[in-house]
Amino acid sequence: MHELPQSRFRTRGLAGLGLALAVVMTTRCAPPPPPPPAEPTPPALQALQSKIARFAPVEIRADVGALPPNEQEALRHIIEAARLMDGLFLEQVWAGNTSLLTRLAGDRTPVGQAALHYFLINKGPWSRIDHNEPFVPEGVSVPAKPAQANFYPADSTRDEVDKWFRSLGGATRALATGFFSVIRRGADGRLMAVPYHVQYRNTLVAAAEHLRQASALTSQPTLKRYLDLRAGAFLSNDYYDSDIAWMELDASIEPTIGPYETYEDEWFGYKAAFEAFVTLRDDAETAKLTSFSQELQALEDALPIDARYRNPKLGALAPIRVVNVVFTAGDGNRGVQTAAFNLPNDDRVISERGSKRVMLKNVQEAKFEKVLEPIAKVALSPADQANVSFDAFFTHILMHELMHGLGPQQVHGTNESVRQALKETNSALEEAKADISGLWALQQLADRGAVSADIARTMYTTFLASMFRSIRFGVNEAHGKGIAVQLNYMLDKGAIVAREDGTFAIVPDKVQGAVADLTRDIMTIQAKGDYEAARTLLSTMGVVRPEVQRVLDRLTDVPVDIEPQFSSAR
Numbered sequence: 001m002h003e004l005p006q007s008r009f010r011t012r013g014l015a016g017l018g019l020a021l022a023v024v025m026t027t028r029c030a031p032p033p034p035p036p037p038a039e040p041t042p043p044a045l046q047a048l049q050s051k052i053a054r055f056a057p058v059e060i061r062a063d064v065g066a067l068p069p070n071e072q073e074a075l076r077h078i079i080e081a082a083r084l085m086d087g088l089f090l091e092q093v094w095a096g097n098t099s100l101l102t103r104l105a106g107d108r109t110p111v112g113q114a115a116l117h118y119f120l121i122n123k124g125p126w127s128r129i130d131h132n133e134p135f136v137p138e139g140v141s142v143p144a145k146p147a148q149a150n151f152y153p154a155d156s157t158r159d160e161v162d163k164w165f166r167s168l169g170g171a172t173r174a175l176a177t178g179f180f181s182v183i184r185r186g187a188d189g190r191l192m193a194v195p196y197h198v199q200y201r202n203t204l205v206a207a208a209e210h211l212r213q214a215s216a217l218t219s220q221p222t223l224k225r226y227l228d229l230r231a232g233a234f235l236s237n238d239y240y241d242s243d244i245a246w247m248e249l250d251a252s253i254e255p256t257i258g259p260y261e262t263y264e265d266e267w268f269g270y271k272a273a274f275e276a277f278v279t280l281r282d283d284a285e286t287a288k289l290t291s292f293s294q295e296l297q298a299l300e301d302a303l304p305i306d307a308r309y310r311n312p313k314l315g316a317l318a319p320i321r322v323v324n325v326v327f328t329a330g331d332g333n334r335g336v337q338t339a340a341f342n343l344p345n346d347d348r349v350i351s352e353r354g355s356k357r358v359m360l361k362n363v364q365e366a367k368f369e370k371v372l373e374p375i376a377k378v379a380l381s382p383a384d385q386a387n388v389s390f391d392a393f394f395t396h397i398l399m400h401e402l403m404h405g406l407g408p409q410q411v412h413g414t415n416e417s418v419r420q421a422l423k424e425t426n427s428a429l430e431e432a433k434a435d436i437s438g439l440w441a442l443q444q445l446a447d448r449g450a451v452s453a454d455i456a457r458t459m460y461t462t463f464l465a466s467m468f469r470s471i472r473f474g475v476n477e478a479h480g481k482g483i484a485v486q487l488n489y490m491l492d493k494g495a496i497v498a499r500e501d502g503t504f505a506i507v508p509d510k511v512q513g514a515v516a517d518l519t520r521d522i523m524t525i526q527a528k529g530d531y532e533a534a535r536t537l538l539s540t541m542g543v544v545r546p547e548v549q550r551v552l553d554r555l556t557d558v559p560v561d562i563e564p565q566f567s568s569a570r
Contacts (some may be wrong), residue, residue, distance in 0.1 A: 003161070006450050007100045013568060014354065016267075020281060022095070025066050025529045026032070030080075030094055031365050035428055036330070036517045038177065040084075042110075042111065042309065043136060044111050044138060044467045045110050045111045045114055047135075048111065048114035048115060048118055048135060048463075049114060050115075051118055051127060051130070051135060052114065052117055052121070052250065052330065053559075053560055054129070054560040054561070055559060055560065055561055055562060055563035056123055056370040056371070056559035056561075056562050056563065057562075057563045057565055058366040058562045058563065058564055058565065059565050060325050060326075060362055060363065060366065060564040060565065060566055060567065060568070061324075061362065061567055061569045062279070062280045062324035062325060062327060062362065062568045063280065063324070063327045063568075064280070064568045067252060067253070067280075068219075069276050070217050070218065070219060071217070071218060071219070071220070073217050074214040074215075074217035074218040074223075074253065075214075075253055075278070075326065076212075077210045077211070077213045077214035077217065077276055078210070078211070078227075078253065078255050078257070078278050079088055079326070079327050079569055080291050081206075081207040081208075081210035081211050081214070081257060081276070081510060082257055082277075082278050082327055082328055082329045082330075083327075084203050084207045084210075084329075085207070085257065085274045085275055085276040085329040085330035085331075085332075086123075086330055087203060088203055088204075088274040088330060089122070089123055089274050089275065089329075089331050089334070091125055091126045091150060091181065091200070091274055091281060091332035092150050092264060092271075092273050093123060093149055093152065093264060093273075094124055094125075094145070094146060094147055094149065095149065095150045096142065096149055097123075097124055097486075099182030099339050099521070100119070100125055100136070100140070100142065101116075101119065101428055104116040104119055104136075107137070107184045109137075109556070111137050112137055112397065115135065115136055115140075115452060118135055118202065119136075121333075121334070121335065122334060122335055123144070123330075123333075123334035123562060124143045124334075125140075126142075126145040126265070128334070128335035128473075128477060129335060129336065129472065129473055129474045129477070129560055129561075130335070131474055131476050132144070132145040141544075145340075146357060146478050147264060147266035147267055147424075148161075148265070148266070148267045149264045149266070149271070149273075150182070151182050151183065151264070151265050151270075151271040152183045152267060153183065153184060153191070154186050155185075156183070156185075156191070157528060158267045158268075158305075161183060161267065161268075162190075162268075163189065163212075163532040164176075164191045165177055165268075166278040167432055171303070172193070172278035175193045175195065176193040176471075176568065177268070177270050177420065177547065178263070178270070179239075179259060179271065179272035179345070180196045180197075180237050180239065180259055180269065180272060180489065181193040181194060181196065181198070181199075181237075181271075182194050182199050183269070184199075192240060195237040196237055196259060197234065197235055197236060197237040197286075197329070198237075200274075204234040204235065205234075205235065205550075207234055208231035208232070208234040208235055209230075209231075210233050211227045211228075211234075211257075212227070212228065212554060213229035214227050214250065215228045215231070215549075218251070218253070218387045219249040219251070219399065220250075220252065222245070222248055222249050222250045222251055223249060223251035223253055223255075225248075226242060226246050226249050226255075227446070228259060229241050229242035229245045230242040230245070230246070230257060233258065234258070236405065237283040238344065238347065239258060239259075240346065240348065243343075243344040243346055243349045243355070244349065244353060245496075246343075246344070246356070247319065247344075247349070247354075247355075247356050248355055251281070252280060252281055253275070253278075253280060253281075254279045254280065254281045254321055254323050254334075254358070255276070255278050255279070256275075256277040256279075256341070256358065257277075257278075258274065258275075258276075258342065259272035259273060259274050259275075259326030260272050260273070260275055260331070260341075260343055260344065260345060260417070260437070260540045261273055261275065261331055261345070262345070262427065263331070263427050263477075263478055264331070265424075266424055267423075268422070268423050268424060269419060269422075269423055269424050269425075269426045269427055270373040270419075272345070273330065273331040274330045274331065274391075275332035275333075276327070276328060276329040276330055276332055277323075277325065277328050277331065277332050277358070278325070278326045278327040278328070278336075278569070279323035279324060279325050279326060279358070279360065279564075280323060280324050280326060281321055281322070281323050282322045282323060282324055282361055282544050285322035285359075286320065286321055286322045288322075289320045289322060289359070289398060289454075290319075290320055291450075292320060292398065292399075292402065292445075292450075292493070293319065293320055293402075295445065295450060295473050296314055296402060296405070296406060297313075297314055299311065299402075299406060299441050299444060300314055300405075300461040301439075302517070303406065303518045303523065304414055304440070304442060304471060304516045304519055305407070305408075305519075305520050305523045305527065306524070306527070308412065309407075309408050309412055309523065309524070309527040310407075311406070311409070312405075314405070314406070318548065318568075319356045319357070320356070320358075320359070320398070320402075321356065321357070321358045322359045323358055323360060324359050324360070324361055324362040324389055325360050325362055325363055325564070325566075326566065326568045326569050327566045327568075327569040328566075331336060333564070335365070335473075335477075335561075336473045336477070336479070336560070336561045337363055337561055337562055337564060338360065338363070338530060339359075339360055339363055339364045339367060339397050340356050340357065340358060340359045340360055340364070340397045340398065341357075341358050341360075341401065342356070342357050342358075342402070342405060342434075343355060343356060343358070344402040345419075345481040346354075347410070347417045347419075350409060350416040353407065354405060355404065355405045357398065357401035357402055358476060359394070359398055361394070361449045363562070363564070364390075364393065364394055364397060365390070366562050366564075367561065367562060368390050368393055368394075370493065370559055370562055371469055371558065371559055371560070371561060371562070372462075372465055372466060372469055373388065373389065374555075374558040374559075375468050375469050375555060375558055376388045376465040377466055378551065378554050378555055378558065379464070379465055379468045379503060379504055379555075380465055380503055380504065380505070381499070381501075381505065384461050384464075384503075384506075387458045387462070388458065388461055388462045388465050389454060389455070389458040389462055390484070391452070391455050391458075392454075392455045392458040392459045392460050392462035392463075393466060394437055394449060395442065395455050395459070396442060396459060396462065396463055399439070399441045399442050399445075400435055401434070401436035401438075402438070402441070403433065403434045403437040403438045403441055404430065404434045405427065406441075406525045407433065407526065407527075408523055408527035411528065411529030412525070412527045412528065412529075414529070416428075416529060418526045418527075418529060421531060422525075422526070422529065422534050423531060423539055425477035425531065425534035425535055426534075428478040428479075428481040428482045428485075428538055428542065429482070429522060429537070430478075430482075430526075431479045431482035431483075431521070432481075432483075432485045432486055432522055433482075433517075433522045433526065434484030434521060435482060435483065435486055436468040436486050436515055436518045436519050436520075436522065437519045437523070437569065439459065439460070439463055439515050440515045440516055440519045441457070442456075442459050443456075443459075443515070445460070445497040459510055460506045460508075464496060464504060464506055466485050466535070467486065467487050468504075468548075468551060468555070470482075470483040471484055471487065471544065471552070472484045472552060472555065472560045472562075473560070475542050476546060477542060481538060481542040482542075484539040484541065484542045484543060485537060485538065485542050486518060486546060487542060487548065488541045488542075488543070490511070490515075490518070491545070493510060493513070493514035493517065494510050494514075495507050495508055495511040495513070495514035495515070496511075498547040498548075502550055502551060502554070503528060503551075504551065521537075522537075525537065558565065
């Protein structure tokens with residue numbers, strides 16, 4: 001709360017008293033003068049304020065005070081390491097980000113400060129939910145958002161880099177096409193791969209030091225091991241051992257820090273962006289969901305795909321953690337906020353050990369309250385609004401993350417990963433797969449009585465409302481495009497209908513079949529590594545149709561997402 005400073009209304013001595021009396025008498029004897037007309041808000045400022053207003057500010061809290069003093073001090077160092085991921089991510093998104101941030105920070109005009117605010121939300125000068133349109137003030141010039149980000153030379157073309165990749169072999173190719181390298185030009189102008197620990201050395205050295213200090217402070221053995229190994233990975237570029245340690249982490253503090261997701265690499269989907277999630281484990285909620293990991297092999301065995309595409313033996317570990325966020329950074333805090341994640345993405349770890357699913361409960365609660373419930377009041381009939389529940393929302397997000405680890409991970413009959421075969425189409429297709437197969441899996445669990453009757457009753461309608469939530473992220477973004485594919489597919493199958501009053505509804509006797517069919521279609525594309533089929537599906541179905549747009553047009557007063565304020569970290 002901002003209060004007016006008292007000193008502006010105080011006077012001293014008799015002169016001050018006389019002045020105060022004169023003001024009172026004048027006020028009593030004559031009507032107050034009309035206030036001066038308000039200055040109109042400049043259009044540029046108004047436009048920025050409207051964009052910012054689509055992200056509802058929310059205090060994100062976790063019970064940091066419950067930690068012993070030494071663990072609180074360890075947490076402080078982990079947060080400091082996490083803050084460094086912001087700078088790394090800015091550099092990865094665009095080479096000009098750092099200088100532009102400095103320029104905006106020095107612009108004290110209202111427009112400049114609003115642009116700075118929105119820059120920090122997006123981690124760059126492009127509005128991620130507006131097809132990456134630039135929003136910088138007049139007089140500031142930025143290019144179109146580079147599809148290659150800053151992972152590849154600005155003067156290169158996709159075809160040039162792709163041809164170079166195909167000319168390589170062995171360890172050289174593995175480094176060049178792997179998660180943890182950037183592609184640069186040498187002094188002779190030829191392309192070369194530079195490992196992250198060389199390209200970002202100074203920042204990674206500083207982050208590693210904070211992790212080592214945190215390790216020295218904590219008394220939790222698995223946390224100590226993870227922090228030490230992740231600090232070493234920052235300096236060696238070998239993340240395998242620290243990924244395994246992260247999978248085995250069993251501590252009250254649950255940090256995830258390093259290069260993971262490949263969404264920013266829109267050329268090939270190869271390069272991992274730096275991010276951080278600093279969280280505290282919710283033991284009670286984690287215990288409730290741990291039993292789900294025991295269902296995974298049975299779900300894999302029942303997938304609605306050709307039996308030869310199923311994995312007869314999943315990785316042994318599939319831990320689930322429900323956590324509350326203390327702080328996020330980098331790719332973990334840009335534009336639309338992450339509600340859950342499934343990591344690591346390293347194919348070796350997944351094939352050998354499985355992956356871990358982390359549910360960000362306090363973030364999901366904020367999204368449900370601020371975004372999903374208001375959307376349901378617009379997109380659904382009053383009767384259907386009663387069938388939107390947080391438990392169904394939360395559990396479907398869990399199943400989404402679980403299903404990332406199920407289904408084809410490698411092209412059938414080869415050693416090539418699906419990610420590499422499908423290139424830039426992989427992210428959107430994988431998000432669509434996890435969504436729709438997650439809904440399929442929920443139905444399987446409901447049929448076995450493994451989820452509550454309330455979740456079984458509300459899961460399809462809740463997912464329908466959430467479709468409108470996700471499609472607002474923009475079809476240029478992986479999750480938004482994936483949702484568009486699912487919504488259009490289900491409309492074509494008659495599993496969802498658009499009513500005359502502008503609301504949408506589930507068709508109960510058709511929805512299960514449509515969900516199973518789309519699960520089969522996407523996983524078959526992945527199993528075959530069918531790049532052209534993936535491109536066709538995304539280009540024809542990953543669009544916003546007029547009847548959907550009419551609902552979106554009525555959601556202008558509903559936030560698109562949240563803007564977290566990390567009060568516990570402060």
